[in-house]
Amino acid sequence: MADNRSTATHPSQQTEFNRRTFLDTLLATGFVSTAVAVAYPVTQYLIPPAGGEPATASASAGRAGSLKPNSAAIFKFGSKPGIVVRTADGDIRAFSAVCTHLDCTVQFKPDTSQLWCACHNGTYDLGGSVVSGPPPRGLEQFAVNLRGEGDDAEIVVSRS
Amino acid sequence: MIAKTIAWLDERLDLSDIRHFVEEKGVPIHAQKVWYYLGGMTLFLLGVQIFTGILLLLYYRPSAAEAYESVQFIVTRVKFGWLIRNIHSWSANLLIGLAFAHFFSVFFLKSYRKPRELTWVSGIILLFLMLGFGFSGYLLPWNELSFFATKVGTGIAGAVPVVGHFTLRVLRGGDDVTGATLSRFYGLHVAILPAITTALVALHLLFVQRQGMSVPIAVEQKLKPGEKLRQMPFFPNYILRDVLAWYIVIAVLAALAAFYPWELGRKADPFAVVPPGIRPEWYFLATFHTLKLIPSHVFGLEGERLGVVGFGLVALFLVAVPFLDRRSSRGERSPLFTAMAIAGLGYLIVFTILGHYAK
Numbered sequence: 001m002a003d004n005r006s007t008a009t010h011p012s013q014q015t016e017f018n019r020r021t022f023l024d025t026l027l028a029t030g031f032v033s034t035a036v037a038v039a040y041p042v043t044q045y046l047i048p049p050a051g052g053e054p055a056t057a058s059a060s061a062g063r064a065g066s067l068k069p070n071s072a073a074i075f076k077f078g079s080k081p082g083i084v085v086r087t088a089d090g091d092i093r094a095f096s097a098v099c100t101h102l103d104c105t106v107q108f109k110p111d112t113s114q115l116w117c118a119c120h121n122g123t124y125d126l127g128g129s130v131v132s133g134p135p136p137r138g139l140e141q142f143a144v145n146l147r148g149e150g151d152d153a154e155i156v157v158s159r160s
Numbered sequence: 161m162i163a164k165t166i167a168w169l170d171e172r173l174d175l176s177d178i179r180h181f182v183e184e185k186g187v188p189i190h191a192q193k194v195w196y197y198l199g200g201m202t203l204f205l206l207g208v209q210i211f212t213g214i215l216l217l218l219y220y221r222p223s224a225a226e227a228y229e230s231v232q233f234i235v236t237r238v239k240f241g242w243l244i245r246n247i248h249s250w251s252a253n254l255l256i257g258l259a260f261a262h263f264f265s266v267f268f269l270k271s272y273r274k275p276r277e278l279t280w281v282s283g284i285i286l287l288f289l290m291l292g293f294g295f296s297g298y299l300l301p302w303n304e305l306s307f308f309a310t311k312v313g314t315g316i317a318g319a320v321p322v323v324g325h326f327t328l329r330v331l332r333g334g335d336d337v338t339g340a341t342l343s344r345f346y347g348l349h350v351a352i353l354p355a356i357t358t359a360l361v362a363l364h365l366l367f368v369q370r371q372g373m374s375v376p377i378a379v380e381q382k383l384k385p386g387e388k389l390r391q392m393p394f395f396p397n398y399i400l401r402d403v404l405a406w407y408i409v410i411a412v413l414a415a416l417a418a419f420y421p422w423e424l425g426r427k428a429d430p431f432a433v434v435p436p437g438i439r440p441e442w443y444f445l446a447t448f449h450t451l452k453l454i455p456s457h458v459f460g461l462e463g464e465r466l467g468v469v470g471f472g473l474v475a476l477f478l479v480a481v482p483f484l485d486r487r488s489s490r491g492e493r494s495p496l497f498t499a500m501a502i503a504g505l506g507y508l509i510v511f512t513i514l515g516h517y518a519k
Contacts, residue, residue, distance in 0.1 A: 042215065046218070047239065049237045
């Protein structure tokens with residue numbers, strides 16, 4: 001009761017308080033809106049636009065004749081590296097050369113006939129499956145077709 | 161929350177100096193105090209430039225083969241890229257306009273007089289640095305206009321006696337404007353000039369804070385002996401007015417960026433002919449037009465060289481103004497320097513307009 005009376009006796013203080021709260025709220029709302037109006041376009045800007053990289057369906061991996069048995073070559077599959085391997089018995093296989101562990105590019109080890117990642121010593125067999133090391137999954141295997149005859153045939157690699 | 165944070169910091173770092181400074185800082189109240197806003201607005205735009213400039217760096221590629229394409233990518237593919245680039249371009253122009261306005265207001269009010277000579281000197285150098293930013297940044301999109309403007313601009317530097325040819329080669333990174341020039345201008349624009357500017361702005365602001373705001377001579381003279389001008393507390397009264405001025409700047413900037421997109425033009429081609437009606441950015445128009453008017457030979461001297469030497473002398477004179485204007489440093493009115501400021505402003509306005517409409 002005493003409280004009520006004291007507020008009633010000082011109406012000026014009461015309005016002063018409301019005015020201040022009102023102005024503070026107005027000002028804070030204004031500043032926050034400005035911050036949002038800046039932050040939204042900036043965060044959108046920071047997100048890189050989807051690259052000019054529509055999922056590649058197929059690519060050429062060179063001539064069959066240039067690939068000796070028990071050797072391999074890196075080729076461009078869209079914007080990522082692929083690896084084409086000719087096994088000791090002459091079979092041609094192609095994989096994504098991006099290691100499933102941390103995106104390093106794998107290479108062919110002729111002595112063990114395995115695909116090996118130099119970054120963290122991951123190895124894959126020539127079916128793309130993990131043999132040892134940290135990779136969580138096997139390499140993606142691509143379908144291989146030959147266009148043409150003999151050594152001149154073009155190796156066409158496509159996503160199966 | 162804020163109060164708690166401050167108390168926490170205060171307990172550890174002893175902020176009493178800063179608190180004392182903020183509480184004591186005042187801004188004199190008089191009829192000319194509206195000019196005090198210009199410096200703050202210029203500083204605000206400098207902040208906008210740094211912010212948007214850093215954002216542009218994320219996608220820009222400084223090479224003759226990719227620069228144009230990367231800017232095209234920013235304005236067409238990146239979300240709000242058009243906005244960031246337009247704001248950077250418009251803000252650059254507003255910044256130079258406001259810096260000139262700030263410069264002339266200080267000149268007319270003689271705020272450079274003792275003890276503020278060094279504030280003026282740092283300010284003049286900053287004005288020249290801003291022009292350097294404008295000149296170097298203009299080339300970065302690597303379009304036709306900027307390519308030829310840079311040819312002409314660096315050619316003017318080549319007309320400086322004795323060191324001209326050396327300067328030209330250093331600026332261009334060779335004898336011609338090529339990709340090497342672009343690399344240099346890029347380095348200048350994003351590293352060298354920002355580093356110098358940051359240091360000078362810090363110094364400039366430190367001087368202003370140490371000395372407080374200058375009061376015009378006319379206002380000072382009207383004061384009775386022992387009388388002091390009324391002051392407005394800087395915090396929060398004046399800073400809120402400053403913020404209001406910045407909001408006006410934001411509004412103008414946003415409107416310009418949204419409704420008047422900055423053109424990208426065509427990609428620079430060193431073997432294309434110069435497009436007709438080529439002219440520099442508006443802030444170089446007066447200089448450009450003056451050089452056009454000087455005859456090719458004056459008293460046996462090359463006209464271009466004479467013009468460049470003349471501009472150099474004007475720049476030196478501007479730096480020296482507070483040391484030459486003895487009357488205002490004694491607190492007396494200085495009509496001669498007011499007349500010079502009027503003449504300078506008149507020259508810039510008239511020649512900019514002439515340069516704009518000249519064929």
